[in-house]
Amino acid sequence: MHYSLWSVLREGLSGGKGWTPAWRDPEPKAEYDAIIVGGGGHGLASAYYLAKEHGLTNIAVIEKGYIGSGNVGRNTTIIRSNYLLPGNIPFYEHSLKLWEGLEQDFNYNAMVSQRGVINLFHSDSDRDRYVRRGNAMMFEGVKAEYLDREGVRSFAPFLDFDNARFPIHGGLLQRRGGTVRHDAVAWGYARGADQRGVDILQNTEVTGIKVEHGKAVGVETSRGFIRSRKIGLACAGNSSRVAAMAGLRLPIESHVLQAFVSEGVKPLINQVILYGAGHFYISQSDKGGLVFGGDIDGYNTYAQRGNLYTIEDVFEAGMAMWPGLGRLRMLRQWGGIMDMSMDGSPIIGLTPIDGLYVNCGWCYGGFKATPASGWCFAHTIARNEPHQLNAAYRLDRFATGHLIDERGTGAQPNQH
Amino acid sequence: MRIGCPYCGERWNDEFVVLGDADAMMKHPAEATFALFYDYVYLRDNPAGRHRELWYHQGGCRQWLVVTRDTLTHAVHGVETARCAAQDIEAAS
Ligand SMILES: Cc1cc2nc3c(=O)[nH]c(=O)nc-3n(C[C@H](O)[C@H](O)[C@H](O)COP(=O)(O)OP(=O)(O)OC[C@H]3O[C@@H](n4cnc5c(N)ncnc54)[C@H](O)[C@@H]3O)c2cc1C
Numbered sequence: 001m002h003y004s005l006w007s008v009l010r011e012g013l014s015g016g017k018g019w020t021p022a023w024r025d026p027e028p029k030a031e032y033d034a035i036i037v038g039g040g041g042h043g044l045a046s047a048y049y050l051a052k053e054h055g056l057t058n059i060a061v062i063e064k065g066y067i068g069s070g071n072v073g074r075n076t077t078i079i080r081s082n083y084l085l086p087g088n089i090p091f092y093e094h095s096l097k098l099w100e101g102l103e104q105d106f107n108y109n110a111m112v113s114q115r116g117v118i119n120l121f122h123s124d125s126d127r128d129r130y131v132r133r134g135n136a137m138m139f140e141g142v143k144a145e146y147l148d149r150e151g152v153r154s155f156a157p158f159l160d161f162d163n164a165r166f167p168i169h170g171g172l173l174q175r176r177g178g179t180v181r182h183d184a185v186a187w188g189y190a191r192g193a194d195q196r197g198v199d200i201l202q203n204t205e206v207t208g209i210k211v212e213h214g215k216a217v218g219v220e221t222s223r224g225f226i227r228s229r230k231i232g233l234a235c236a237g238n239s240s241r242v243a244a245m246a247g248l249r250l251p252i253e254s255h256v257l258q259a260f261v262s263e264g265v266k267p268l269i270n271q272v273i274l275y276g277a278g279h280f281y282i283s284q285s286d287k288g289g290l291v292f293g294g295d296i297d298g299y300n301t302y303a304q305r306g307n308l309y310t311i312e313d314v315f316e317a318g319m320a321m322w323p324g325l326g327r328l329r330m331l332r333q334w335g336g337i338m339d340m341s342m343d344g345s346p347i348i349g350l351t352p353i354d355g356l357y358v359n360c361g362w363c364y365g366g367f368k369a370t371p372a373s374g375w376c377f378a379h380t381i382a383r384n385e386p387h388q389l390n391a392a393y394r395l396d397r398f399a400t401g402h403l404i405d406e407r408g409t410g411a412q413p414n415q416h
Numbered sequence: 417m418r419i420g421c422p423y424c425g426e427r428w429n430d431e432f433v434v435l436g437d438a439d440a441m442m443k444h445p446a447e448a449t450f451a452l453f454y455d456y457v458y459l460r461d462n463p464a465g466r467h468r469e470l471w472y473h474q475g476g477c478r479q480w481l482v483v484t485r486d487t488l489t490h491a492v493h494g495v496e497t498a499r500c501a502a503q504d505i506e507a508a509s
């Protein structure tokens with residue numbers, strides 16, 4: 001069923017009796033042309049683009065829970081492409097361009113809101129760092145704007161500009177950045193993939209990967225063995241566990257990142273604002289709650305919950321940037337398991353096993369990458385070689401020394 | 417999460433700094449091949465379950481510890497000093 005103003009009016013007048021489920025709940029087939037393990041944003045987008053761009057429609061997405069139960073439904077929904085390094089900017093910019101046309105493309109309201117992203121800076125050297133980043137973006141044709149103190153004040157007068165320790169000197173603005181309704185992204189891709197014939201198998205856990213003579217031949221699941229010669233792994237925080245089923249060790253550690261939502265208030269903050277002195281980012285949802293987060297807890301974990309000291313740390317950074325925050329009550333808090341890579345950048349590419357492809361290492365930043373990640377992963381799986389946009393994200397870059405370390409912290413996943 | 421330091425007793429984990437997989441980082445292979453170096457720097461088992469990891473008691477005795485912790489429940493199953501753990505690793509190799 002096509003969604004449009006007319007379908008809303010028609011269904012509104014007929015008591016909504018004509019709405020049909022947005023995707024089927026099929027029985028698994030014995031064999032598929034391609035299997036995607038993990039029904040998060042990246043897995044669903046990969047299946048969507050495999051069907052749409054590469055004409056492969058006999059595909060299954062295998063998800064152990066329900067779609068959207070992982071990080072795609074847990075993140076703070078920020079999208080942007082204000083990166084520094086050559087491997088990253090073109091990829092994230094491609095993603096932002098796909099976001100801009102996504103809702104028309106998959107006929108689903110994902111509430112893409114390009115409200116602008118402002119990164120604050122607090123000292124001269126901090127400013128130079130952001131100017132360098134802005135210049136790097138402009139080299140790649142991505143618009144970035146320098147804001148001085150008064151420029152920032154015109155957007156967000158409530159910030160603590162004269163904080164004794166970290167006064168606000170200005171900011172780097174990317175107007176095309178913003179937020180997206182995260183679970184609508186999972187639903188929109190799922191519906192679009194399903195319409196093109198993709199089977200979405202929920203509550204089906206992959207428990208083994210069968211490899212014969214160096215070639216992937218299928219997966220063991222909680223609903224039996226399913227054959228396929230192309231298997232793409234998009235398991236985010238569980239990537240190491242699933243790759244281990246094929247005997248692979250990844251340059252990944254799993255860590256928890258927490259997110260927080262305040263009580264709902266009237267429109268207060270119109271952009272996404274990132275604090276430069278600590279790690280803190282905040283925006284306001286359409287329901288009025290302030291949505292924010294900060295650092296990961298720092299220790300390996302698969303428990304989707306964090307500890308109090310991180311909460312304290314995030315709130316301290318928030319209060320330093322915006323003292324008025326202290327007048328609001330926090331309503332909700334949760335955690336998601338992040339696939340932290342050894343250089344802080346993602347991996348989309350081939351593996352030493354024929355027909356097995358991996359998509360992981362998203363750290364904090366995988367939501368904004370969802371469209372481009374699916375697009376590139378689909379290309380990689382269909383053609384058995386990476387697209388130019390994800391060529392730098394190869395798994396073997398760690399062995400060859402071609403790291404993409406935005407933060408310059410080295411092989412220490414909890415520092416990225 | 418609380419960690420029982422052999423010197424300081426049970427303390428909140430915000431007194432500690434965590435470095436990561438102890439077994440991966442405390443290995444001292446006899447020969448330093450490229451493959452072993454790559455393994456040591458980049459590859460991790462990243463298990464769901466018991467994990468031996470290096471923690472530094474920065475806000476206390478400033479000793480390095482090897483903590484055995486469950487990554488699914490956060491329960492701490494054992495703590496020893498990194499010095500003892502290193503001797504054990506050496507004796508075993
Ligand atoms: C609190 C928080 C805030 C964040 N904020 C942002 C942000 O503002 N901007 C941004 O760009 N990014 C953000 N991120 C990161 C982003 O959410 C992730 O990088 C991204 O969602 C990961 O890709 P995914 O959607 O495919 O993951 P997921 O949704 O986690 O999908 C992986 C799926 O694989 C499934 N799976 C795992 N093992 C198996 C198995 N054995 N068999 C079958 N299925 C399996 C899981 O159940 C899961 O559904 C945030 C993350 C968190 C946790």
Ligand SMILES: [Zn+2]
Nearest residue numbers: 421424476477
């Ligand atoms: Zn101590």
